[in-house]
Amino acid sequence: MQFSRFGEFLNSGSGILTLMEDIDQALCGSTQMHLLGGGNPARIPQVQKVFREAMTALMAQDDRFERLAGDYDGPQGDTRFIHNLAHLLNTHCGWNVTPANIVVTNGSQSSFFALFHLFAGDWASGDARRILLPLAPEYIGYADVGLGQQLFRAFRPAITLHGDREFKYHVDFDRLTVTPDIGAIAVSRPTNPTGNVLTDSEVAHLRQLAVENDIPLILDSAYGGPFPNIVFPEVTTFWDENTITCLSLSKLGLPGLRTGIIVAKEKIAKAIAAANAILSLAPGSVGPALITDMISDASILSLSNDVIRPYYRERAKQAVSWIEAAVGDYPCRIHTPEGAIFLWLWFEGLPITSEELYQRLKQRGVLVIAGEHFFPGLGETWDHRQECIRISYAQDPASVETGIGIIGEEIARAFDGANSKCA
Numbered sequence: 081m082q083f084s085r086f087g088e089f090l091n092s093g094s095g096i097l098t099l100m101e102d103i104d105q106a107l108c109g110s111t112q113m114h115l116l117g118g119g120n121p122a123r124i125p126q127v128q129k130v131f132r133e134a135m136t137a138l139m140a141q142d143d144r145f146e147r148l149a150g151d152y153d154g155p156q157g158d159t160r161f162i163h164n165l166a167h168l169l170n171t172h173c174g175w176n177v178t179p180a181n182i183v184v185t186n187g188s189q190s191s192f193f194a195l196f197h198l199f200a201g202d203w204a205s206g207d208a209r210r211i212l213l214p215l216a217p218e219y220i221g222y223a224d225v226g227l228g229q230q231l232f233r234a235f236r237p238a239i240t241l242h243g244d245r246e247f248k249y250h251v252d253f254d255r256l257t258v259t260p261d262i263g264a265i266a267v268s269r270p271t272n273p274t275g276n277v278l279t280d281s282e283v284a285h286l287r288q289l290a291v292e293n294d295i296p297l298i299l300d301s302a303y304g305g306p307f308p309n310i311v312f313p314e315v316t317t318f319w320d321e322n323t324i325t326c327l328s329l330s331k332l333g334l335p336g337l338r339t340g341i342i343v344a345k346e347k348i349a350k351a352i353a354a355a356n357a358i359l360s361l362a363p364g365s366v367g368p369a370l371i372t373d374m375i376s377d378a379s380i381l382s383l384s385n386d387v388i389r390p391y392y393r394e395r396a397k398q399a400v401s402w403i404e405a406a407v408g409d410y411p412c413r414i415h416t417p418e419g420a421i422f423l424w425l426w427f428e429g430l431p432i433t434s435e436e437l438y439q440r441l442k443q444r445g446v447l448v449i450a451g452e453h454f455f456p457g458l459g460e461t462w463d464h465r466q467e468c469i470r471i472s473y474a475q476d477p478a479s480v481e482t483g484i485g486i487i488g489e490e491i492a493r494a495f496d497g498a499n500s501k502c503a
Contacts, residue, residue: 089228102447114483115475117447119272120335121308121421122395122474126387127333134370144369153365155357156349157184161368164375169343172378173306175319183349184363185340185356188302188328193225194355195298195324198348199263200231209263210457211298214251214286217424217454217468219272219300232457233262241413245404247426248416249274251282258293264324265290268300270311270419273454273470275396277304277418280316291322296348302328303420309384310392311419321345329367331421332380332388339367392421392474399423399473402481406488410495421474424451425487426467432494433466440490446483 083091102117139145156162162179169175185191200211210230213222215237222232235256237249249271258265265286270277278286283299290297303310305317308331319325327341342352356363374380396417403414403425415424430437434450441448451468458465471487473480 086227102442112445114446114479114486116471116473116480116483116487117449118472119330119421120472120474121331121333122391124333124388124391127383130374130383131333131370134374137373138369148365148369151365152362153184153368155353155362157182157356157363158365158368158372161372161375164372165341168375168378168381169306169319172381173317173319175343177319177343178346180346181343181349183342183344183352183356184368185342185352186360186363187338188300188326188330188340189221189225190338190359191326191340191342191352192222192300194352194359195264195326195342195348196222196225196231196266198351199296201226201229207261209261212258212262212265213457214256214265214267215249215271216456216458217249217271217273217451217465218456219268220449220453222266223453223456230457234455234457236458236460236462242416245400245412245414246416247413249276251278251286253285256289258289258295262293262295264296264298266298266300268302269315270303272300272303272420273422273449273451274415274424275417275420275422276415276424277311277313277315283316283318287320287323296322296324296344298324298326300326302326303331305384307380307384308332308388309381310389310421312389312393312396313418319343324348329371332371332384334367334370337367337370338364395473395477396423398477399471399480399484402484403488406484407491408488410488410491412491422470422472425469425471426464427469427491427494428467430467430491430494431497434469435466437469437490437494440493441487444486444490446486448487 162182165182166177166179169177196211200209202208210233213232213234216234218234235252238252239247239249241247267278267286287297305311310331324342324344329337329339342349371380400414400417403423411428413426413428417423434452438448438450449470451470452465455465
């Protein structure tokens, strides 16, 4: 039996496949694993209580369950949810959207697959276009949505150092160029994997470049505003017709419900709805149904701002202190934690690759993600990409602390082993 080119690509492995398999094996296996690699959000008791109560109320409403489980939504998504969301975005965020600008998807990964193929790949004219990532590292899940096509062009960031332990990436606008073969600009804010939050001025500059080149700016706000708003500095949440904003229910604490949201000009929203119909008939119903009332009364915003964001801010501070203690005097800088649920660690001069470090840690029951998987579209050689790892601080604090301690031990082993060979 032979596969098509499409099938061969799917069978060749990918970073996102390895990540999800590792998470599943760790959750289902008998060996205790410290899950510092995956993107599962924390199970915040106050948040879980809200969702459980919402589900209980939903189940008690006449034939709501039967309609939820027994009827398809339209390819755009649940109508009531979409109308309530449009009202919330207009009233509380100052966006000028209508229900025609909003479409529900089966999770952010589905959103990006459809969006990137709308604006990149082979065109009827015979040309090929790509998605511009203005700074890498970027989300590991982008890398393989081209199904073998090289859909991305990325640029190295500028780096500023802060104190002895921190650093921060910035868009290097002196190097960034938008060539005629670019179909869209895309960036996550906060950035997965680093927790970097582009400043308002950086976003404004990217918006200007997008308008000047008649291409859209795609903002991945899965961790950002208006919900779950895991963003620590004060920044502006915005939308306009040249911007495509991608939202998600996953990092609220509902990853298993696979609910993504795209806010875009009507032509784009219609194209995404068509993709929903072709690929899966309709988006799932449970996520929108569960939070429709929280969207209607805007309690989703207070839940995000008053519970979820402070929770992760404190957990980030705690994890940073554990890392500083674990690595001691060995080379380690932490990207300034500004949002999302990850810390990005840079071991400058690491004598082994981040992939080898990942394998060593996995053998010791600690799952992280090797940094080299987060640079889609960056063709140039750069040692930095092999010197970084992403860790999550969202899981059980005791497990995270233990895992960080083991990372410190393996970093010491790597540097000490290299030094002994040179002695």
